[in-house]
Amino acid sequence: MTRFLLLVFWLCPLAAGAADLPSWNDGGTKTAILEFVERVTKLEGPELVKPEDRVAVFDFDGTLMVEQPTYGQMAFCAQQVEPLTDPPEVRALFKRLRAMSDEAELNGLSSGDTRKLWGYGFAAESAGDIQDRAYGWYTRSWHPRYQRARAELLYMPMLELLRFLQAKGFKVFIVTGSVADLVRSIAEPLVGVPKENVIGSATKRRFAPGHPSEVERLPAFADMVDGETKVLEIDRRIGRRPIMAFGNSDGDLAMLDYATSGPLPGFAALVHHDDPEREYAYDREGPVGRLKEGLELAPKRGWRLISVKSDWKTLFP
Amino acid sequence: MTRFLLLVFWLCPLAAGAADLPSWNDGGTKTAILEFVERVTKLEGPELVKPEDRVAVFDFDGTLMVEQPTYGQMAFCAQQVEPLTDPPEVRALFKRLRAMSDEAELNGLSSGDTRKLWGYGFAAESAGDIQDRAYGWYTRSWHPRYQRARAELLYMPMLELLRFLQAKGFKVFIVTGSVADLVRSIAEPLVGVPKENVIGSATKRRFAPGHPSEVERLPAFADMVDGETKVLEIDRRIGRRPIMAFGNSDGDLAMLDYATSGPLPGFAALVHHDDPEREYAYDREGPVGRLKEGLELAPKRGWRLISVKSDWKTLFP
Numbered sequence: 001m002t003r004f005l006l007l008v009f010w011l012c013p014l015a016a017g018a019a020d021l022p023s024w025n026d027g028g029t030k031t032a033i034l035e036f037v038e039r040v041t042k043l044e045g046p047e048l049v050k051p052e053d054r055v056a057v058f059d060f061d062g063t064l065m066v067e068q069p070t071y072g073q074m075a076f077c078a079q080q081v082e083p084l085t086d087p088p089e090v091r092a093l094f095k096r097l098r099a100m101s102d103e104a105e106l107n108g109l110s111s112g113d114t115r116k117l118w119g120y121g122f123a124a125e126s127a128g129d130i131q132d133r134a135y136g137w138y139t140r141s142w143h144p145r146y147q148r149a150r151a152e153l154l155y156m157p158m159l160e161l162l163r164f165l166q167a168k169g170f171k172v173f174i175v176t177g178s179v180a181d182l183v184r185s186i187a188e189p190l191v192g193v194p195k196e197n198v199i200g201s202a203t204k205r206r207f208a209p210g211h212p213s214e215v216e217r218l219p220a221f222a223d224m225v226d227g228e229t230k231v232l233e234i235d236r237r238i239g240r241r242p243i244m245a246f247g248n249s250d251g252d253l254a255m256l257d258y259a260t261s262g263p264l265p266g267f268a269a270l271v272h273h274d275d276p277e278r279e280y281a282y283d284r285e286g287p288v289g290r291l292k293e294g295l296e297l298a299p300k301r302g303w304r305l306i307s308v309k310s311d312w313k314t315l316f317p
Numbered sequence: 318m319t320r321f322l323l324l325v326f327w328l329c330p331l332a333a334g335a336a337d338l339p340s341w342n343d344g345g346t347k348t349a350i351l352e353f354v355e356r357v358t359k360l361e362g363p364e365l366v367k368p369e370d371r372v373a374v375f376d377f378d379g380t381l382m383v384e385q386p387t388y389g390q391m392a393f394c395a396q397q398v399e400p401l402t403d404p405p406e407v408r409a410l411f412k413r414l415r416a417m418s419d420e421a422e423l424n425g426l427s428s429g430d431t432r433k434l435w436g437y438g439f440a441a442e443s444a445g446d447i448q449d450r451a452y453g454w455y456t457r458s459w460h461p462r463y464q465r466a467r468a469e470l471l472y473m474p475m476l477e478l479l480r481f482l483q484a485k486g487f488k489v490f491i492v493t494g495s496v497a498d499l500v501r502s503i504a505e506p507l508v509g510v511p512k513e514n515v516i517g518s519a520t521k522r523r524f525a526p527g528h529p530s531e532v533e534r535l536p537a538f539a540d541m542v543d544g545e546t547k548v549l550e551i552d553r554r555i556g557r558r559p560i561m562a563f564g565n566s567d568g569d570l571a572m573l574d575y576a577t578s579g580p581l582p583g584f585a586a587l588v589h590h591d592d593p594e595r596e597y598a599y600d601r602e603g604p605v606g607r608l609k610e611g612l613e614l615a616p617k618r619g620w621r622l623i624s625v626k627s628d629w630k631t632l633f634p
Contacts, residue, residue, distance in 0.1 A: 052505065052511065052512075127552055127556050127557060127558075128557070128558075131556070171511075171513070173513075180553070180556065181556060184556045188369065194369065194488075195369075195555065195556035195557055196488070196490075196513075196514075196554060196555045196556060196557075197513075198556065202553055205549050205552060205553070206549075207545035207548050207549055207571060207575075209545075209571070209574070211574070211578050211618075212578035212579060213548070213571070213574045213575050213578050215548060215549060215552040215575075228524035228526070231524050231530070231532060232522050232523075232524055232532060235444055235522060235532040236497070236519055236522070237513060237554060238512065238513045239444050239448070239497065239498060239501045239512035239513060239515065240444060240445070240512055240513075241444075241445075254524060254526070254530070257526070257528070257530045258524075258530050258532075261528050261529035261530050262529065301528075
């Protein structure tokens with residue numbers, strides 16, 4: 001009997017994979033992920049990566065959360081902002097936004113208008129103010145199709161993956177084109193990624209001295225963290241090359257490339273939105289989350305495509 | 318006997334303070350630090366601060382490491398850089414530097430020359446290259462006075478404090494005016510602060526695509542993280558207000574002010590270099606680590622001065 005228990009004990013670590021990632025269907029992508037993690041975390045294995053070098057980066061919108069008919073940042077700014085003392089052209093912009101009956105229309109904004117919207121979306125607020133307001137919005141604003149709070153539209157399989165990696169000693173970062181404070185508001189309580197591990201776009205800020213001193217956002221957008229800028233920000237803030245990267249659009253390719261071209265083993269995957277029944281189907285043509293070059297590049301680079309339709313058993317909690 | 322052991326067990330947590338921070342002399346500053354940490358970490362205490370809000374920030378040069386006769390960044394760039402293909406005025410600058418017999422002379426550089434030096438100091442290298450080279454330099458370059466490697470000139474009392482805070486659930490960040498990669502090279506292995514928790518100045522970078530892709534430094538200095546910029550960077554990267562801050566110069570005052578003017582309890586202290594026997598004595602007049610306004614402000618704001626002479630029992634490991 002003791003010997004039998006001992007045998008079970010010995011087999012347990014080997015069998016652990018089957019119980020991991022329960023919202024994923026068994027097969028290609030899930031197996032590839034589990035095998036890679038096993039390779040780099042197996043004690044005394046030939047490809048063991050030291051814990052401090054286990055860095056995984058995730059894009060946010062479309063990778064961890066539904067981004068259709070438009071992504072959180074855009075909907076938040078359009079629905080939440082009350083420009084009172086702004087220049088007339090900003091007031092006119094917000095008036096136009098409020099007249100839109102369909103969220104998807106927001107995707108038609110010019111890049112100049114988008115920058116204005118994002119700049120004014122956070123003006124005069126502190127990190128705490130914005131995060132409180134954004135948390136309220138994510139947890140209470142209804143998604144037009146699912147009729148659930150947006151915070152409930154985090155992808156269950158990706159949350160499981162992220163926590164699985166953390167349990168394996170990975171430091172997980174979110175690297176997003178959305179404004180960091182917005183994503184921080186839910187990253188820490190709902191995704192399990194601490195605020196300081198969210199790297200994102202930024203509006204301009206100023207230090208308001210005095211007592212209490214405060215950091216206030218100015219009504220001007222500063223940096224868009226997308227494409228190559230994602231890599232520059234990873235380098236600047238983390239100071240080492242990630243070994244795993246997950247994204248869903250062409251804006252994530254530089255980051256995936258960077259994670260898979262270093263001296264250590266690397267793994268990268270793109271969420272491919274191919275499930276119109278349970279979610280949305282979009283890739284090459286979308287105004288949001290366009291994935292065109294990525295579909296060509298993935299097989300050449302050995303990156304996996306995560307099929308929403310066939311890889312994910314359950315989409316939402 | 319059992320009852321006696323139980324009593325010892327009960328008393329242990331209360332007595333723990335006495336054994337903490339052994340390189341500090343008992344008394345004012347040490348007691349103030351221990352009392353503050355006790356206040357904000359005592360379970361069910363009225364001022365308990367949640368672990369995620371326990372953020373402590375430390376300046377680097379002069380706060381964690383000796384910065385006289387000049388600080389690491391400056392000495393490193395002057396001694397390490399071999400500008401081969403640079404513009405003539407840069408070559409002339411480096412020639413001038415090599416002719417200096419005394420490290421302190423470096424402090425006389427104009428701010429334009431300093432920016433040039435820092436920019437060229439890291440040009441064309443990746444994070445890994447620089448960190449390897451800087452680690453080698455910190456661990457092998459001799460300090461002119463102490464005749465020990467610079468890496469041995471980390472202040473033991475501050476290392477103890479930093480680790481004590483980490484053990485109490487604090488997330489510790491280094492916020493430095495030196496280039497982040499330089500400080501990262503020793504922060505992780507020798508100070509115990511992970512690379513991603515080092516916030517510092519930066520040179521310009523570019524993403525060099527291809528396979529392998531790389532992030533290269535350009536020979537141009539970008540951002541100096543000092544004074545108010547320290548606060549802006551804390552806000553941008555950490556996304557919440559620290560509750561403890563440690564510095565040693567007027568460039569740290571904004572950070573100290575920010576940490577001690579929020580809604581949560583806050584604690585701040587300035588290392589005051591007043592020990593010419595064991596270290597250096599400098600404050601109001603120094604070209605490096607000037608502490609003038611800070612000496613006026615500290616008593617008004619309730620910030621502690623850490624006297625090297627009387628608060629520190631042992632300076633170096």
